[in-house]
Amino acid sequence: MVALTLVDGERADTVPVTDRGLLYGDGVFETLAYRQQQILQLTAHLQRLQVSCERLGIPIDRRDIERQIARLLSCLPSGADAPTEGVIKIIVTRGDGGRGYAPLASPDARCLIQFHPMPADYAGFSQRGISCMLCRHPVSANPALAGLKHLNRLDQVMASRELVAAQNGAGHDDAWLQEGLMFDVQGNLVEGTRSNVFAVISGQLCTPDLSEAGVSGIMRAALLDWFAGQGVTVIVRRIAGAELALASEIFICNSVMGIWPVNRVHDFSTETCLTLPDQALARRAQRGLLSD
Amino acid sequence: MVALTLVDGERADTVPVTDRGLLYGDGVFETLAYRQQQILQLTAHLQRLQVSCERLGIPIDRRDIERQIARLLSCLPSGADAPTEGVIKIIVTRGDGGRGYAPLASPDARCLIQFHPMPADYAGFSQRGISCMLCRHPVSANPALAGLKHLNRLDQVMASRELVAAQNGAGHDDAWLQEGLMFDVQGNLVEGTRSNVFAVISGQLCTPDLSEAGVSGIMRAALLDWFAGQGVTVIVRRIAGAELALASEIFICNSVMGIWPVNRVHDFSTETCLTLPDQALARRAQRGLLSD
Numbered sequence A, B: 001m002v003a004l005t006l007v008d009g010e011r012a013d014t015v016p017v018t019d020r021g022l023l024y025g026d027g028v029f030e031t032l033a034y035r036q037q038q039i040l041q042l043t044a045h046l047q048r049l050q051v052s053c054e055r056l057g058i059p060i061d062r063r064d065i066e067r068q069i070a071r072l073l074s075c076l077p078s079g080a081d082a083p084t085e086g087v088i089k090i091i092v093t094r095g096d097g098g099r100g101y102a103p104l105a106s107p108d109a110r111c112l113i114q115f116h117p118m119p120a121d122y123a124g125f126s127q128r129g130i131s132c133m134l135c136r137h138p139v140s141a142n143p144a145l146a147g148l149k150h151l152n153r154l155d156q157v158m159a160s161r162e163l164v165a166a167q168n169g170a171g172h173d174d175a176w177l178q179e180g181l182m183f184d185v186q187g188n189l190v191e192g193t194r195s196n197v198f199a200v201i202s203g204q205l206c207t208p209d210l211s212e213a214g215v216s217g218i219m220r221a222a223l224l225d226w227f228a229g230q231g232v233t234v235i236v237r238r239i240a241g242a243e244l245a246l247a248s249e250i251f252i253c254n255s256v257m258g259i260w261p262v263n264r265v266h267d268f269s270t271e272t273c274l275t276l277p278d279q280a281l282a283r284r285a286q287r288g289l290l291s292d
Helices: A020-024 A042-056 A062-075 A122-128 A154-167 A218-229 A241-246 A280-289 B020-024 B042-056 B062-075 B122-128 B154-167 B218-229 B241-246 B280-289
Strands: A004-007 A014-016 A027-035 A085-093 A110-116 A130-134 A179-183 A188-192 A196-201 A204-208 A235-237 A247-254 A258-267 A272-275 B004-007 B014-016 B027-035 B086-093 B110-116 B130-134 B179-183 B188-192 B196-201 B204-208 B235-237 B247-254 B258-267 B272-275
Touching: A004 A062, A020 A085, A020 B020, A020 B086, A020 B154, A027 A042, A042 A062, A042 A085, A042 A218, A042 B154, A062 A085, A062 A110, A085 B020, A122 A258, A130 A154, A130 A247, A154 A179, A154 B020, A154 B042, A179 A258, A188 A204, A188 A241, A196 A218, A196 A241, A196 A280, A204 A218, A218 A247, A218 A258, A218 A280, A241 A247, A247 A280, A258 A280, B004 B062, B020 B086, B027 B042, B042 B062, B042 B086, B042 B218, B062 B086, B062 B110, B122 B258, B130 B154, B130 B247, B154 B179, B179 B258, B188 B204, B188 B241, B196 B218, B196 B241, B196 B280, B204 B218, B218 B247, B218 B258, B218 B280, B241 B247, B247 B280, B258 B280
Parallel strands: A130 A179, A130 A258, A204 A235, B130 B179, B130 B258, B204 B235
Antiparallel strands: A004 A110, A014 B014, A027 A085, A085 A110, A179 A188, A188 A196, A196 A204, A196 A247, A247 A258, A258 A272, B004 B110, B027 B086, B086 B110, B179 B188, B188 B196, B196 B204, B196 B247, B247 B258, B258 B272
């Protein structure tokens, strides 16, 4: 199953060179899991997409995007060839036009909807857990854009380059360095390159405050809700990088990976490795939140 | 003269939906002035492009880009229809491929070179000066990306939206609000939405330090060199927003506009307006640096 893309509802392989997503990263995106021929957390993703577009001033018609998603699914192979799982990516850009950075007063958004195969190894990482590294490239700070899953993702690209460079050592299993943890300029933990992070520090489950930087993930929100319903307190706060040394459990999450326990965190700058002894909350959330 | 684009040296109107410039803003760009059928400061722009690509790990062949620029010029109308001036934009993206944010180990960069008409009113603004406003949207801070003219430009788009929203008042001349000044989260002046800024504060010419945020412009560098050659000291330093009230002269610059004196700075949050009494250094630099 190769990637399939609809652009404004029609199969297409290209966008105009005038697209503001290309020119300025002027847009947002969502990445959704498709499992057992169902899109997971579709309503939450569409809700975040709408809120993000409102914050950027990009008008969208949510019903129209829902129709385009339905059309994408109708374009997938059917019968025995029908994919049972995959990744659906929705990209909304501010379309074309305007004068330089200044957009048109009434921009005509462009919507790309893509179907990608589910990475083959993701289920295994949920079971076995992964190892992480600390990335040096800091996350840009800006409260006016924090939380949004916008198209300005050079920070994540640069941190992922560190990850790729470090993965090339021999003699490791395939869970070796599956994620990099990212910090703000002050050294506070923000997120993974493509995930949100939870950590049990001094017996207290916590996750980084994202009011200055980072992407506020749908799976993170679902976990916060689910833990609250379970009577498990999660503190959303600034977490200094040095506090990770006190962690007994770390797990990461996003809509496609679900929840991955972290077995080890490598700090290549000091050549030290933190081993996490516990996975209890990650396993409980996998069973309770993701089992349906 | 409508916009003309070459993609990897061939006339094209589109890029693949897999382009990492579109997906992540994973690339850089340059904007060059074309006047009297000459590209201004070409060597400096190509040098910055190369340095920027090296910092992001995007391999480029500078000779190849020079050939593509020559080809763009050869595609322009000739004879009496030949444009005498315009704007040349070079965009380099990391091309396609990779897994999510993680790029290929040896990415195949994509180069777009565009010719746009010179905005008709730019010469007038150089002569008459402009008015500016203070933008609320802050510039993202990240020393690892500061200075680069990368494709993550949502901050400039958002600030330009403020500018467009404020421009719509009636009864103003066309120099009304031609630029917005941008500040970091701490309130320090960084840049204009599409320009660098110089200010004479308490008798001292200064320009913002860009080690934490902002684009390090080619014209800014040319001005720093030129003023040094003239024996005029320019202090590159952190400039608090409140210091602007002490300014006697402000001017902005970029490669296409050249140097524009600022007549007035509007602060719509306090409904105050700063009038700059002096334009001496801007005029001197226009005559000395730009007159050739």
